[in-house]
Amino acid sequence: MNKSLFDFDKEDAKSRHKKLTEQIRHHDRKYYAEDEPEISDAQYDKLRIELEKLEKQYPELVTKESPTQKVGISPETAFTKVKHSVPMLSLSNLFEDEDVHDFIQRIRRFLNLPETENIEIVAEPKIDGLSCSLRYENGKLVMAATRGDGTEGEDITDNVKTINDIPHELSDTPPEILEVRGEIYMRRDDFAKLNKQQEEKGQKIFANPRNAAAGSVRQLDSKITAKRPLKFFAYALGEHSKIISKTQWGIRNKLEKYGFKKTEPAYLCSNIDEIIKTYHHILQTRAKLPFDIDGVVYKVNRLDWQERLGFVARSPRWATAHKFPAEQAVTILRKIKIQVGRTGILTPVAELEPITVGGVVVSRATLHNEDEIKRKDIREGDHVIIQRAGDVIPQVVSVLMEKRKTGSEEFIFPDHCPDCKSLAIREKGEAARRCTGGLICKEQAVLRLIHFVSRDAFNIEGLGDKIIRSFWEEGIIKSPEDIFKIEEKIKSGQLNLKDREGWGELSQNNLIESINSRRKIPLDKFIYALGIRQIGQATSKLLAANYHDIDNLVTNMKNKEEEYEKLLEIDGIGESMADDIFGFFAEPHNLKIIENLKKELEIIPYQTIDINDSKIAGKTIVFTGNISISRSEAKAQAEKLGAKVSGSVSKKTDYVIAGQGSGSKLKKAQELGVTVLNEDEWKELSSS
Numbered sequence: 001m002n003k004s005l006f007d008f009d010k011e012d013a014k015s016r017h018k019k020l021t022e023q024i025r026h027h028d029r030k031y032y033a034e035d036e037p038e039i040s041d042a043q044y045d046k047l048r049i050e051l052e053k054l055e056k057q058y059p060e061l062v063t064k065e066s067p068t069q070k071v072g073i074s075p076e077t078a079f080t081k082v083k084h085s086v087p088m089l090s091l092s093n094l095f096e097d098e099d100v101h102d103f104i105q106r107i108r109r110f111l112n113l114p115e116t117e118n119i120e121i122v123a124e125p126k127i128d129g130l131s132c133s134l135r136y137e138n139g140k141l142v143m144a145a146t147r148g149d150g151t152e153g154e155d156i157t158d159n160v161k162t163i164n165d166i167p168h169e170l171s172d173t174p175p176e177i178l179e180v181r182g183e184i185y186m187r188r189d190d191f192a193k194l195n196k197q198q199e200e201k202g203q204k205i206f207a208n209p210r211n212a213a214a215g216s217v218r219q220l221d222s223k224i225t226a227k228r229p230l231k232f233f234a235y236a237l238g239e240h241s242k243i244i245s246k247t248q249w250g251i252r253n254k255l256e257k258y259g260f261k262k263t264e265p266a267y268l269c270s271n272i273d274e275i276i277k278t279y280h281h282i283l284q285t286r287a288k289l290p291f292d293i294d295g296v297v298y299k300v301n302r303l304d305w306q307e308r309l310g311f312v313a314r315s316p317r318w319a320t321a322h323k324f325p326a327e328q329a330v331t332i333l334r335k336i337k338i339q340v341g342r343t344g345i346l347t348p349v350a351e352l353e354p355i356t357v358g359g360v361v362v363s364r365a366t367l368h369n370e371d372e373i374k375r376k377d378i379r380e381g382d383h384v385i386i387q388r389a390g391d392v393i394p395q396v397v398s399v400l401m402e403k404r405k406t407g408s409e410e411f412i413f414p415d416h417c418p419d420c421k422s423l424a425i426r427e428k429g430e431a432a433r434r435c436t437g438g439l440i441c442k443e444q445a446v447l448r449l450i451h452f453v454s455r456d457a458f459n460i461e462g463l464g465d466k467i468i469r470s471f472w473e474e475g476i477i478k479s480p481e482d483i484f485k486i487e488e489k490i491k492s493g494q495l496n497l498k499d500r501e502g503w504g505e506l507s508q509n510n511l512i513e514s515i516n517s518r519r520k521i522p523l524d525k526f527i528y529a530l531g532i533r534q535i536g537q538a539t540s541k542l543l544a545a546n547y548h549d550i551d552n553l554v555t556n557m558k559n560k561e562e563e564y565e566k567l568l569e570i571d572g573i574g575e576s577m578a579d580d581i582f583g584f585f586a587e588p589h590n591l592k593i594i595e596n597l598k599k600e601l602e603i604i605p606y607q608t609i610d611i612n613d614s615k616i617a618g619k620t621i622v623f624t625g626n627i628s629i630s631r632s633e634a635k636a637q638a639e640k641l642g643a644k645v646s647g648s649v650s651k652k653t654d655y656v657i658a659g660q661g662s663g664s665k666l667k668k669a670q671e672l673g674v675t676v677l678n679e680d681e682w683k684e685l686s687s688s
């Protein structure tokens with residue numbers, strides 16, 4: 001028979017607590033990190049409830065590591081701006097060993113120190129991640145922000161709370177106010193695993209661990225962040241109400257006591273020779289580190305000196321980053337492949353004998369364009385020097401001519417599209433050759449569709465690159481409007497997705513649902529989705545703001561003679577862009593696509609409300625709980641009407657809009673006497 005909770009003696013409770021904690025952690029990992037839950041949500045909830053009950057009865061069992069203290073919380077807003085109480089400076093860079101000498105001498109001169117006085121320097125790797133500032137009040141994490149421009153960052157508190165390396169509550173006796181600065185990063189092996197998962201799911205592949213870390217932190221849904229294997233190193237302080245150490249080295253140790261991981265390996269150097277030796281040691285062993293680094297950071301150890309040195313422009317005088325040189329390697333260029341882009345541009349890519357450069361396996365490198373290949377005389381079969389610097393795409397630097405095989409042939413850039421075989425022409429003044437195949441070019445068509453459903457356009461989940469490609473081949477989606485006919489075709493029995501390999505009833509329904517959820521789209525996103533050459537998100541917004549609705553836009557764009565000058569009057573649109581825009585609308589096929597899409601969609605006209613007429617202009621608003629539209633959309637709507645959207649309730653809050661399941665924020669609003677509105681009341685207020 002199972003013991004009831006009340007029969008537990010303390011030892012029993014302790015071991016049960018440990019067991020439950022382990023089980024919950026295991027299932028968290030299965031669910032979040034590996035996407036392979038082993039138990040149902042209900043079973044999981046049961047474990048958590050038991051743990052909570054146990055901790056209620058034996059509060060001494062609660063530690064900061066307990067799963068009850070680490071709950072993935074949904075973000076309340078899409079990144080409110082936060083001002084840093086102490087600016088987050090960026091480091092100056094140096095590149096040569098001799099520069100280290102200058103760095104130390106400048107400090108010596110500034111502090112007026114004799115040559116005999118040692119200047120101790122802390123040297124630690126410069127992690128290639130995302131800087132973050134964590135604010136703790138009375139030991140509790142109250143705010144996490146990105147660096148932003150150094151004075152103002154974005155509130156990423158909810159997302160950061162899902163990172164295991166970041167304690168929600170500090171150990172030891174931290175100062176009342178303590179800001180901890182450090183780097184959010186992803187290990188290389190975790191990065192490789194994540195990309196593999198992404199690929200299998202047909203989702204975005206990240207270029208490098210830093211991009212993956214940044215992309216993961218800036219998710220609107222913290223549940224996604226929680227699934228990403230993020231880590232954190234603490235390395236500095238922002239605002240702090242009490243001095244916690246006299247040295248940088250001491251701060252490192254204190255941070256560890258508070259519960260952080262400190263950047264490793266780190267060295268305390270007492271002279272220039274030691275600094276340079278340390279630099280070369282880290283440089284040579286960098287591939288063995290599990291994470292990417294791009295240099296070594298030097299910091300003056302004595303904090304009173306740091307204080308006196310202060311900063312110049314945006315960088316501290318007491319610290320600098322000694323950057324690593326770009327990594328180079330020699331390998332064989334197997335083949336020059338020509339890729340066709342969405343707008344028909346042909347791009348040459350070098351396919352390489354795979355080689356490790358700076359700890360990363362490289363098998364492709366960019367060759368830029370036709371002239372570049374000619375200038376460097378790059379040929380297939382050549383031994384080439386490739387270079388990788390930071391997160392830049394690897395490039396071919398030069399050819400080792402002495403290793404060139406006899407009989408090798410100069411590379412002739414094709415004058416036909418490798419995909420559709422149409423003529424590829426190079427217009428005057430342009431570096432690139434372009435396929436003229438237009439509609440018959442498959443690669444362009446597929447890439448246009450991929451663009452159409454991409455995140456900043458229609459953002460249709462479940463239609464990854466691979467799926468678009470096979471749907472195109474099978475004739476399921478040939479043109480954007482076909483996407484919106486999928487449901488109809490399934491219902492009438494013309495199409496069956498659920499029996500495809502790897503699909504099922506659920507994935508079929510999910511896809512239909514995500515397509516249907518995008519049938520309403522703002523004009524600017526619609527324009528962007530069309531993929532007009534040179535027209536990015538910003539220009540799409542300009543067009544939407546100036547032409548308001550789709551019919552007006554189309555009518556005017558069909559009338560180039562009258563409209564050309566007017567279009568050029570828009571700040572941000574030049575002649576070459578204008579040509580591309582009119583060129584797009586001059587094409588009957590494109591107009592047909594727009595007509596067909598209009599039958600499937602509601603294209604929301606660009607809103608130009610005079611915000612002075614809005615009742616909520618200048619008001620501070622907090623959303624909490626679930627409402628019928630997404631939080632980011634609600635926020636955008638409120639902001640369009642001139643309101644400020646905040647993530648937390650205070651006396652300054654004018655309205656709290658409470659949806660279903662509102663918790664602590666609703667309670668706080670009621671305590672402070674802030675006006676609380678339900679969703680209908682909010683709609684009425686914001687539309688009046």
Ligand SMILES: [Zn+2]
Pocket residue numbers: 340417418419420421422435436437438440441442444
């Ligand atoms: Zn083509």
